[in-house]
Structures are given as structure tokens and as C-alpha cells.
Amino acid sequence: MKRFKLLQQNLQIRSKALIFVEMLVLSILCLSLFLLRTNSGQAVMSRASQIAEGINPLKGEHEKNGETKNDYIKWVDFGVTSEAMNQAFRFDVDTCRENVHLNWVDLLAYLGTKYGGDFSKYKPEHMDALARQLKDGATVEDLTKDMKHYSYYRDAYGAVLDGMVGEFQAEIPASEAPASYLPSGITGGAQGGPATVWVTKYGLKAFSPIAKGFPYSDFDDFGVARSYGFKRQHLGHDLIGQVGTPVIAVESGFVEAIGWNQYGGWRLGIRSFDRKRYYYYAHLRKNYPYQSNLKEGSIVQAGDVIGYLGRTGYSSKENTNNIDEPHLHFGLELIFDESQKDSNNEIWVSCYELVKFLSLNRCETYKVEGTKEWTRRYQTKDPVVPATPSEAESQSGQASLSQYGSSG
Numbered sequence: 001m002k003r004f005k006l007l008q009q010n011l012q013i014r015s016k017a018l019i020f021v022e023m024l025v026l027s028i029l030c031l032s033l034f035l036l037r038t039n040s041g042q043a044v045m046s047r048a049s050q051i052a053e054g055i056n057p058l059k060g061e062h063e064k065n066g067e068t069k070n071d072y073i074k075w076v077d078f079g080v081t082s083e084a085m086n087q088a089f090r091f092d093v094d095t096c097r098e099n100v101h102l103n104w105v106d107l108l109a110y111l112g113t114k115y116g117g118d119f120s121k122y123k124p125e126h127m128d129a130l131a132r133q134l135k136d137g138a139t140v141e142d143l144t145k146d147m148k149h150y151s152y153y154r155d156a157y158g159a160v161l162d163g164m165v166g167e168f169q170a171e172i173p174a175s176e177a178p179a180s181y182l183p184s185g186i187t188g189g190a191q192g193g194p195a196t197v198w199v200t201k202y203g204l205k206a207f208s209p210i211a212k213g214f215p216y217s218d219f220d221d222f223g224v225a226r227s228y229g230f231k232r233q234h235l236g237h238d239l240i241g242q243v244g245t246p247v248i249a250v251e252s253g254f255v256e257a258i259g260w261n262q263y264g265g266w267r268l269g270i271r272s273f274d275r276k277r278y279y280y281y282a283h284l285r286k287n288y289p290y291q292s293n294l295k296e297g298s299i300v301q302a303g304d305v306i307g308y309l310g311r312t313g314y315s316s317k318e319n320t321n322n323i324d325e326p327h328l329h330f331g332l333e334l335i336f337d338e339s340q341k342d343s344n345n346e347i348w349v350s351c352y353e354l355v356k357f358l359s360l361n362r363c364e365t366y367k368v369e370g371t372k373e374w375t376r377r378y379q380t381k382d383p384v385v386p387a388t389p390s391e392a393e394s395q396s397g398q399a400s401l402s403q404y405g406s407s408g
Contacts, residue, residue: 072336076156078349080108081119082356085161087127089204089357092165095135096202102131105161106140109154113147159276159334160349163251164206169381171196196378204361205382207248207303209239209281209330211374212362216241216328222350228314229263235348236280236331237355243326245309246374247281248363250330252382255298258290264329265313265320266290268306273384278341280331283323285310288372301382303363305374330355 085108092104107127115121133143144150177197210216216239224234249270256278257269264282266289271278284290285308300306311323332354334347364377 072340073152073156073159073334074336074340074345074347076159076334076347076349077117078157078160078354079117079119080112080157080353081122082353083124084108084111084119084122084127085353085357086360087124089165091127091131093203100135102134103140104165105154105158107131108161109150109157110140110144110147112153112157113144113150117153155336156334159336160332160354163272163274163277163384165204166383167200167202168205168383169198170201171198171378171380173378198381204358205302205380206251206358206361208355208358208360208362209248209250209328210241210309210362211246211248211305211365213364214241214245216245218352218355220350220352222352235346236282236329237351238327238329239309239355240325240327241309243285243308243310245328246305246365247284247307247309247328249300249302249304249306250279250358251277252302252385253277253279253300255294255296255300258294258296260318261313262316263313265315265323266307266310267313267329268294270300270306273386276335278333278335280329280333281307282329282331283311283313283327284308286312286319286321291373299385301380301385303376303380305363305365305376308374 085104088102088104088107091102091107095102107130110130111122111126112119114126130143134140174194174197177199181197181199183193218237218239221234221238222236226232226234251270251272253270253272255268256271257267259267261267261282264280266284266286267280267282268284268290269278269280288308289310289312290307291305294300294306309326309328311321311326312319314320314322330351332349332351333341334349335341336347340346365374366377367374
């Protein structure tokens with residue numbers, strides 16, 4: 001009888017052990033299926049593989065067999081505040097003619113590295129202290145030599161901001177021009193003198209996407225839920241205004257996409273000449289969305305009127321108003337490698353703080369009599385714009401003219 005009980009207990013123990021092993025094997029199989037079949041699982045495996053191979057997941061710094069290979073950036077969280085951008089910009093402009101010229105992106109990248117990208121930690125005195133060190137003879141290289149991720153933040157922030165500040169030519173009223181820019185013996189605004197003159201400036205050459213004098217309201221809506229078509233995040237910034245408000249080219253570039261998109265309605269995609277930025281303007285006006293001279297490959301200067309605010313979109317049928325509230329959907333995609341464009345690895349960044357900063361420079365426009373169009377009152381000449389049509393065709397033709405764009 002005792003032997004029978006012992007046998008029974010042994011069988012129970014073995015059964016429990018067998019059940020445990022079976023459950024363990026089943027769990028491993030389920031985990032394997034998760035890792036292989038789901039996006040999040042593949043991301044985990046990819047990240048683990050990157051770490052195992054010595055790759056920095058932020059920038060793709062790859063170290064293998066003693067050699068380092070810099071891969072392209074795959075993720076950017078642009079959280080720089082407009083206050084920080086404005087302070088860095090002022091340092092840049094104020095020192096542009098001095099022996100030590102402070103580059104605004106360098107300043108922001110240094111603080112971004114110190115903060116781990118979290119600009120809620122930003123204080124003006126932090127940038128003041130950095131500026132003093134640089135003016136006293138320290139170099140950016142000296143100050144960042146032990147900062148492991150500085151190069152990442154410099155490249156990431158530079159991809160957003162590098163094309164926005166620099167030297168350019170601007171047309172201004174003669175009455176505001178320095179005497180050195182006026183013909184000999186002519187005072188500004190004098191009868192018989194020129195109405196406008198061209199001057200060389202250094203400063204903010206990028207513009208707000210909404211023309212001067214036209215009201216708009218906005219809030220930080222990047223990443224909020226959208227459900228038309230499929231559930232997704234809002235990868236842009238909405239500026240709510242009046243139908244017909246002139247929309248301005250933020251930066252010089254060429255038209256890479258133009259036409260109807262069922263999410264964005266009538267939309268425009270403009271690529272910067274360094275090819276790192278794709279500006280997306282969506283939900284443009286019904287019937288007359290764009291300037292009449294625009295087509296794929298067209299060159300635009302920063303500050304040009306490119307289209308008109310509306311409420312088109314959310315329809316597979318062209319020229320349909322299905323957006324409840326008139327607004328401009330303004331998006332900015334960063335492109336470090338052409339494989340990222342029109343893919344599952346696109347990098348769209350929040351533009352709320354950037355648009356606040358760009359409100360420093362809003363383009364003055366006027367209505368062209370007898371037409372539905374507005375145009376800028378004063379022109380600019382950006383040195384990055386190709387000088388000849390053949391150069392322009394060469395630059396704009398390097399990329400395929402994509403039909404992609406973030407949904408509104």
C-alpha cells in the first residue's frame with residue numbers, strides 16, 4: 001500500500017514537471033511568434049541586434065571588427081522651445097561679424113545633449129554661460145569632446161534648422177535703406193529715386209507659413225489621434241485660419257509633390273535644396289489651391305506665396321471639402337537617407353515651437369488685381385537657390401517626384 005502511494009506521488013510530481021516544461025516551451029514559442037510577426041516585436045529584436053553589434057540606435061554608429069561606420073539617423077524628437085531658439089538665434093546674428101561667431105545650432109545642440117533632449121530644463125542663463133565660454137576662447141570641439149551624443153544632436157537639430165539662418169539679399173523700401181545702398185545724391189524716398197533697393201542681410205531667411213496680417217490660432221496637436229481611413233497619429237501642426245489666407249514657403253526649395261491626396265486634400269510638398277527637409281502643406285483651398293505657376297519641379301524662394309488655406313481632404317473624390325474647420329496642416333519630415341522617404345521609417349517632427357519662432361518673420365503680401373492670387377510685396381534672393389534653370393533642373397530632378405505626405 002505504501003509502495004502504491006509512493007508511486008502515485010512520483011507520478012504526480014512527474015506530471016507537474018511535464019506540465020511545467022510544456023508551458024515553458026509554449027511560452028517560448030509564443031514569444032518567438034511575437035518577435036517575428038509583430039512590428040513591436042521586430043523592433044525589440046532589431047534594437048537588441050543593434051546593441052549586440054555595437055550600434056547606437058539613435059544614430060546608427062556601427063562598430064565592428066575595429067571599424068566604425070556612421071549610419072544615418074533613424075529617429076528625432078525635436079523638443080527645442082521657441083524661447084531657446086530665439087536666444088540662440090540672437091547670439092548667432094549679434095556675433096556674425098565678430099571674430100568668434102556663435103552658431104545657433106551648435107548652441108542648441110550643446111544644451112540638447114546636456115538635457116538629453118528635454119528642453120523643459122532650459123534656462124537662459126545656461127546658454128549665456130555657454131556663450132561666455134566660447135567668446136573667451138573655448139571651442140565647441142573642446143566643450144563637447146566628452147559628450148557621447150553631441151554629434152547626434154548636432155546632426156538632428158541641424159537637419160531641422162541649418163537652412164533657416166544665413167546671409168541673403170532682401171528688397172526693402174528705399175526710405176528704410178542705408179545711404180550706402182542708394183544712388184549718389186539721392187536720399188531714401190526722394191522723388192525720382194528708386195522705390196525699393198536691394199541690401200545684403202544676415203539673419204532669419206525662413207518665414208512663417210502664414211502671411212503677415214492674416215489671423216490664425218494654433219495649439220500643440222502633434223501626435224494626437226486621427227481616425228479617418230485608419231487609426232494613426234497626427235504628424236503635423238494645424239494652423240486654424242480663414243479660407244483663402246495666403247500660405248508661404250517656409251524655406252527655399254523645389255516642388256516635389258503637388259496634387260490631390262485623400263487625407264491631405266489639395267497639398268504641396270516642397271523639398272529643401274540640401275534634401276534634408278520635406279515641407280508638407282495640406283488642406284488647401286477648393287477650386288484654387290495653389291499659385292497658378294507651380295508644378296512639379298518648380299523652384300520657390302523662401303517667402304513666396306505658394307497656395308491658400310482651405311479645408312479640402314478626407315475624401316477619395318478630388319476637390320472635396322470634408323474638413324470641418326479651415327486650417328493649414330503644416331508638416332516637416334526629416335530625410336537622412338532616401339530609403340526613409342515614403343516608407344515605414346519616416347521622421348516627422350513637431351512644428352509647434354518652430355512655428356512660434358518663425359512668427360518673427362511673416363511675409364507681407366498684396367492682392368493681385370483681377371485675379372484670385374496674392375503675391376509677396378518684397379522679394380528676397382537666397383544664395384542656395386540655383387542661379388540658372390539648368391542647375392535648378394539638375395537639383396530638382398535628382399529625386400523621384402513622390403506622391404507621399406503625412407495625413408491631416
